[in-house]
Amino acid sequence: MSEENEEKSSASLINGAADLEGKPIIDSRGIQIGVCKTAIIDSDGQIGLAFETKINDKTVVPSQTIPYSTISKISDVIELRDPINIKIAQSVQELKRKDEQEKEGIKEERKKLEEKPEEKDEGAEKEEEESGELTISITPSRDMAKIPTEKREEEKEKEVSKQPEVEEKGGIETEEKLEVEAEQDLKIPRISQADASQQLSKALHKAKNKQVREIEEEDADEKIVLKGITYELREGLEKLEQLFQLVSNGDIETKCEAIKVLTSLTTISPVLGRSLIPRLMGLKDYSHQEVRLTVGEQLEIISESSPGLFEGYFLELLENAFEEPTEEVREKLIKTLHNIAIKTPKIAAPGLEEFLKDAVIGRILPEIPSKTIHETTLRIVSGSFQLTRIAIRSRLPYLENKGSLGERCAEELQDYNATLIGLTIIESYSLQEAEKLIKLDNFRRLGETFADVIETMIEAYKRGSFELLQEVVDKKIEIPISVIERFYEVKISETLRGVESAPLEFFTKDSIVGEELAEEIIYSLVIEKRVDAAINVNNNRTFIANLPKGEEEKKKEEEEEEKEEPTKKEPVEKKKKETKSTSKTKKIKTKNGEIKIPYKGRVYTFEKNISLKALKSKRGVPLKVKEQVAEARGFESYPKKKK
Secondary structure, rough: OOHHHHHHHHHHHOOOOOHOOOOOOOOOOOOOEEEEEEEOOOOOOEEEEEEEEEEEOOOEEEOOOEEEEEEEEEOOOEEOOOOEEEEOOOOHHHEEEHHHHHHHHHHHHHHHHHHHOOHHHHHHHHHHHHHHEEEEEEEOOHHHHOHHHHHHHHHHHHHHHHOOOOEEEEEEEOOOOEEOOOOOOOOOEEEEHHHHHOOOOOOOOHHHOOHHHHHHHHHHHHHHHHHHHHHHHHHHHHHHHHHHHHHHOOOOOHHHHHHHHHHHHHHOOHHHHHHHHHHOOOOOOOHHHHHHHHHHHHHHHHHHHHHHHHOOOOOHHHHHHHHOOOOHHHHHHHHHHHHHHHOHHHHOOOHHHHHHHHHOOOOOOOOHHHHHHHHHHHHHHOOHHHHHHHHHHHHHHHHHHOHHHHHHHHHHOOOHHHHHHHHHHHHHOHHHHHHOOOHHHHHHHOOOHHHHHHHHHHHHHHHHHHHHHHHHHHOOOOOOOOHHHHHHHHHHHHHOOOEEEEHHHHHHHOOOOOOHHHHHHHHHHHHHHOOOOOEEEOOOEEEEEEEOOOOOHHHHEEEEEHHHHHHHHHHHHHHHHHHHHHHHHHHHOOOOOOEEEEOOEEEEEEOOOOOOOHHHHOOOOOOHHHHHHHHHOOOOOOOOOOO
């Protein structure tokens, strides 16, 4: 619909062209730019107003028309929406020359564009482009450009007396060979209408495509920069490969120098560092001590600034440190490993416990003395609580060994902190297992002071008392979250043994962590079913309550028992009464006075004189285990649950 209206308006504009003749044309700034001649359709099919204007008192009819779209209102005058600027353009020959320069290359074109004759004219043109004005250019003729500046005044006086010859063609007035003198301050000679008519459309086209050219120039610049970077990078990589070749194939002195150069480059490029580490690790068995020492020195430098580059190489580097025969080189490797352990323990921890366990018992590195392994490990993990607990945990299982291995592990544990040993036991063992561990003979080899501190921590663990734990733990030592979780497991279980529920603040008030973190830990234990408890909310207060055992839960226990019985029922039942009863009687007679029932990979421990009532009240113990305990105690068959 809008297109039809526009066509009707355009048609009416053409039909009423005679009414427009002689009307002043006013732009948006209120400046009269000329007088309308008529409305015409140009070669592109666009409607515009032909007009005449004066430059230096000379009447000029530009070939460029005023677009129909810029007309705001037609009354006694023709009002425009946009500002119009009429200025002197460059000569046809200069513009042609610039077109040829554009073909030669964007960079040459930029240089030529910067060499314009008048800075004032350049600034004006730039300002006009930024302001969004429509510029109509008048181009000086080639012949007029040759007139000396001294003759301009004489020619000007003659031209004033002349009148332009006008002839009518098709109702449109045109002027023949009208020359207009440029303003004196621009220092541009007079121009002819013929040259102006030829250049106006080209100047307008060039203005429209200026933005496109700028984008093309920017893209060209980026491509030039990219080509330069690519070339330099290719050249640099070739030289880098030469350095790597020198590390692999050079003589001793060349190897050392190349290693130092490559190390200095790792501060610039972490990618290079990741390529360098495996190359350096490959020189661990190099026969020349000078090369190994250089490798150790450079590894230490890298570990100080970029320890993350050793991800995946910590255990291999640790093995190198154990096997290194030269003390000076081993010292460099230990410092490297210590830097990694302190700054990035997450890189050092994976697989470390299993590696140390195998090294302690001689499954790996059997030719390395145990003293070397112990002292090296101790120096590496010193200062990192996380890795120190891993080193302790790798030795605790061997305390049960009654031979030299158990004695050696007890002696090595004396070099660690007592509270860290206690925290590691709490973190790694259940309460029953921890109580058994501290009763071992090899545990007593730690010394009376060590034993007392650790036993006090186990007692705090048994009570779930953070207050008692803090009495013996050094304030400088951060208590792991895993230990705090263990305490809450015990504290919740012990609290709910005598009551149905307890308010949440009862558990969080004495916590060694913030109240918010304490609540988060308790919720996590309940949700993960690590404690037999539920979360209840009553009168806007949160309670931790006993978990009610409904019919569904009872059925689940019975179903689990029935799943195991089919495979063992017929062949095992006959042996149950004979072998299991004898084994249980043996367990009753143990010196610790305990009944132990293995079930699903876990060992359940009970007092040898446990009563039937106490047995029934045990929560979290499978029914099958309770039946075996009842049989061992000589009670009547444990009451079956009614289905």
